[in-house]
Amino acid sequence: MSSMMKMVKFSIQPFISLNGRQRSFMTLVIVSLLLLCVILGGLVLSNERIATDLGNRNLGPSLAHPFGTDWLGRDMLTRTLKGLTLSIGVGLTAAAASVTIALILGMLAATMGKVVDSIISWLVDLFLSVPHLVMLMLISFALGGGIKGVVIGLALTHWPSLTRVIRAEVMQLRSAEYVEVSKRLGKSRWFIGRKHLFPHVAPQLMVGLFLLFPHAILHEAAITFIGMGLSPHQPAIGIILSESMRYLSTEMWWLAIFPGLSLLLVVRSFDIIGEHLRSRLDPHRAHD
Amino acid sequence: MQLEARNVSFRYRRKKWLFRDINLTVQPGEVVGLAGPSGCGKTTLARILAGYEKPSNGTVLFNDAPLPKTGYHPIQLVFQHPEKAINPKWPMKAVLEEAGNLDVELLERLGIQENWLQRWPNELSGGELQRFCIARALGPGTQFLIADEMTTMLDTITQAQIWHGVMDIVRNRNIGIIIISHDTVLLKRLVSRYIDFPLLNKDKVSY
Numbered sequence: 452m453s454s455m456m457k458m459v460k461f462s463i464q465p466f467i468s469l470n471g472r473q474r475s476f477m478t479l480v481i482v483s484l485l486l487l488c489v490i491l492g493g494l495v496l497s498n499e500r501i502a503t504d505l506g507n508r509n510l511g512p513s514l515a516h517p518f519g520t521d522w523l524g525r526d527m528l529t530r531t532l533k534g535l536t537l538s539i540g541v542g543l544t545a546a547a548a549s550v551t552i553a554l555i556l557g558m559l560a561a562t563m564g565k566v567v568d569s570i571i572s573w574l575v576d577l578f579l580s581v582p583h584l585v586m587l588m589l590i591s592f593a594l595g596g597g598i599k600g601v602v603i604g605l606a607l608t609h610w611p612s613l614t615r616v617i618r619a620e621v622m623q624l625r626s627a628e629y630v631e632v633s634k635r636l637g638k639s640r641w642f643i644g645r646k647h648l649f650p651h652v653a654p655q656l657m658v659g660l661f662l663l664f665p666h667a668i669l670h671e672a673a674i675t676f677i678g679m680g681l682s683p684h685q686p687a688i689g690i691i692l693s694e695s696m697r698y699l700s701t702e703m704w705w706l707a708i709f710p711g712l713s714l715l716l717v718v719r720s721f722d723i724i725g726e727h728l729r730s731r732l733d734p735h736r737a738h739d
Numbered sequence: 740m741q742l743e744a745r746n747v748s749f750r751y752r753r754k755k756w757l758f759r760d761i762n763l764t765v766q767p768g769e770v771v772g773l774a775g776p777s778g779c780g781k782t783t784l785a786r787i788l789a790g791y792e793k794p795s796n797g798t799v800l801f802n803d804a805p806l807p808k809t810g811y812h813p814i815q816l817v818f819q820h821p822e823k824a825i826n827p828k829w830p831m832k833a834v835l836e837e838a839g840n841l842d843v844e845l846l847e848r849l850g851i852q853e854n855w856l857q858r859w860p861n862e863l864s865g866g867e868l869q870r871f872c873i874a875r876a877l878g879p880g881t882q883f884l885i886a887d888e889m890t891t892m893l894d895t896i897t898q899a900q901i902w903h904g905v906m907d908i909v910r911n912r913n914i915g916i917i918i919i920s921h922d923t924v925l926l927k928r929l930v931s932r933y934i935d936f937p938l939l940n941k942d943k944v945s946y
Contacts, residue, residue, distance in 0.1 A: 628824040635790055636838055636878065637811035650828040 475727045482720045486539070489717060493536025500529040501686065512705050519705035522698065531710045533686040535717055541598060541681075542668040545605030549667070550660045552610040554652070557617025558644055562625055571618070575611040583608045587670055591679050601680045605667045613659040620652050654732035661725030665718040672714060688714050740767045742788065742814060742883050742915060746797035749783055757783055758940040760797070765883065768913040770906075772926035775936030781919045784936075785885045788917070789816035801882070811839075815876035819888040821868035825860045832856040834871055838878030848904040849874050866897040873901065877908060883915045891920065902929060 469477065504524030512519045518527035560571035578586065587604045594600035624630060630647050638646075674680035675689025683690055688710055695706030741764055748759040757780045765771050775781050786792040788799055790812045799806050801813055818824045825834055835841060835856070846853075849870045855863060863871075869889065876884060886905075890898040906929065909916050920926055926933060 627826075628818055628820075629826045631791055632816075632824055632875070633837060635812040635815065636875070637809065637880075638837070646829075647826055650826075 472731070475731055479724060479727055482723050486717065486720055489532060489535050489713075490539060492532040493534075496529045496532060500526040501533070509703060512709075518709040519703075521694075521703075521706055527691075527705065527709060530686050530691055531688070531713050534688040534691055534710065535713060537681075537685060538668045538671055538688050538714070539717065541602055541605070541671050542664050545602045545609065545667045545671070546660050546663040548602070548606035549609040549663050550613060550656050552606065553613035553617055553659065554656060556610065557614045557652075558621055558648065560614070560618045561621035562640065562644060562648075568618075571614070575614050578608065578611040583666075583670055584673060587674050588677070588679050591674055596679055597682055598685075601671055601674060604674070605670060608670070609663050609667060613655075613663065616655055616659070617652050620655060621648050624648055624651055658725055658729040658732060661721055661728055664725070665721045668714070668718055668721070740802055740882060741765065743800040743803075744784070744788060744797070745800060747784070747787060747794045747799065748796040749780065749787060749792070750795050756795075761939055763934075763939065765915045765917060767882065767915045768910070769915045770909070770929055770931045771915070771917045772930035772933045773917055773919045773936055774921065774923060774926060774933070777921075779936050780940065781936050782887055785816055785887045785917070785919055788883075789814045789885055791816065811878070811880040813880060813882040814885065815878070815881045815883070816885045816887060817869075817872050817876045817889045819891055821865060821872045822860065824872050825868055827860050829860070830856075831858050831860065831863065831871055834860070835874055838875040839880075842879075845874055845877060845908060848907055850900055850904060866893045866901075869893065870901060870904075873905060877905075877912075877914075881914060883917070884909065885917045885919070887919045888921070889918075890925075891922070898925070 502525070504520075506524065507516070507520050508522055508524040510516055510520045510524075516526050516528065518531055520526055521530075556571050556574075560568045586608045590604035590607055591600040594603055625648070627647075630643055633643050633647055671680060672687070672689040672692065675687045676693045677689075678693065680689055681687040691710045692707060692714075695703070695710070698706050743765075744761055744763040747761045747763075748756060750756045761784065773781055773784075783792065787794050790799075790806050806812070806814070832841075835846075851867075851870050851874060855867060855871075860868060873889070884905075890901055893901070902925075905916075908914070918926060918929060
């Protein structure tokens with residue numbers, strides 16, 4: 452994860468007497484509840500709270516408006532929650548698409564022979580050699596921005612590292628004796644891929660999904676912040692942050708601090724889920 | 740229905756020949772023992788006959804025709820280590836069904852109990868797993884069986900049980916079997932023809 456995320460370290464370890472697995476479970480429950488609250492809040496809160504209300508503009512944090520209001524009198528808490536919900540949706544779609552691409556390419560690279568393998572490995576190296584954000588800007592811009600552009604851009608930039616992991620895993624598996632036996636029993640490549648190989652990489656996919664997710668959200672916010680992502684009408688975190696830049700010098704600190712912190716919180720939550728899943732699902736790392 | 744290796748030679752890449760010009764014919768229902776020191780190529784020959792490896796030279800003929808490249812291979816191989824030959828993520832029932840058979844009589848003869856079918860591979864012992872591997876290798880399409888140190892890692896009682904069952908089935912279905920083993924006592928009890936692998940290789944004699 453990026454260094455930015457490492458700065459905020461939440462360690463939720465409520466009961467010291469719990470063993471590792473129980474602690475993982477507790478952490479997952481708490482973090483999931485938090486995320487659920489964010490999503491529910493984003494879906495349930497009405498749009499009236501983010502309608503322009505010039506009588507209440509530029510208010511600092513208070514009980515009625517915990518995150519304050521902006522220069523149009525819109526409630527920042529509602530905007531933040533709605534923005535995060537949108538980000539989670541976009542991130543989930545993009546991460547799922549990325550994982551699918553990684554699964555297909557990783558399996559193909561490992562099972563379809565040397566030519567396919569070298570083409571896919573070359574593609575992986577190509578995509579890894581260009582910074583995500585640059586590639587994302589190019590793709591998103593070419594597709595005309597908006598949710599479609601961002602999702603496709605994120606999906607197309609986040610698959611390479613997971614593809615490598617899956618390729619390596621499948622490479623190791625395909626020479627397993629039970630796979631060779633299966634071939635001699637007349638099973639097709641499709642059958643072997645689906646029944647023998649897939650169950651072994653499924654945990655990796657799960658972990659990959661949760662570790663790609665925070666990446667995707669951060670990149671979504673970044674590209675929107677630059678102005679090449681979601682449109683300004685959507686309540687996205689990137690939009691909120693880039694707009695609040697203009698007001699930072701006028702002592703309206705709440706415009707940037709709360710949405711920024713919330714974004715970090717959500718991202719870090721998914722990171723925690725991913726890390727715990729990895730150490731539980733991957734036997735080689737189970738003792739970390 | 741015979742299995743024939745004709746002038747089969749093998750070497751890894753450009754290294755020296757592991758064996759050259761092996762000629763071997765096995766008739767259906769025949770029990771052939773193959774012995775020789777470690778590393779002389781017994782297992783490699785077994786893998787070639789079962790289609791796991793391509794010979795560097797020569798051909799393997801089944802019914803005077805080359806072996807099929809796809810589909811169910813009529814010559815099945817049983818390995819020494821069953822725990823490697825079974826997918827740890829599959830329940831035992833699926834392992835058996837992969838060969839397309841759940842012949843109750845076959846399972847009974849190999850001493851596979853019905854409640855084992857619901858278990859996972861890590862819940863069975865090596866001997867129990869090996870019985871499953873044998874049952875899988877004896878699917879309906881199998882014409883020849885190659886047992887590569889099939890019972891070496893098992894205790895004597897289990898060995899006896901398994902071989903009794905296997906020989907019964909093989910005799911009934913007229914399946915030819917090649918037994919690779921270091922255990923000369925075992926080979927003498929079972930085989931109708933005994934082959935010393937180094938002799939087969941060095942003198943290029945046809946058996």
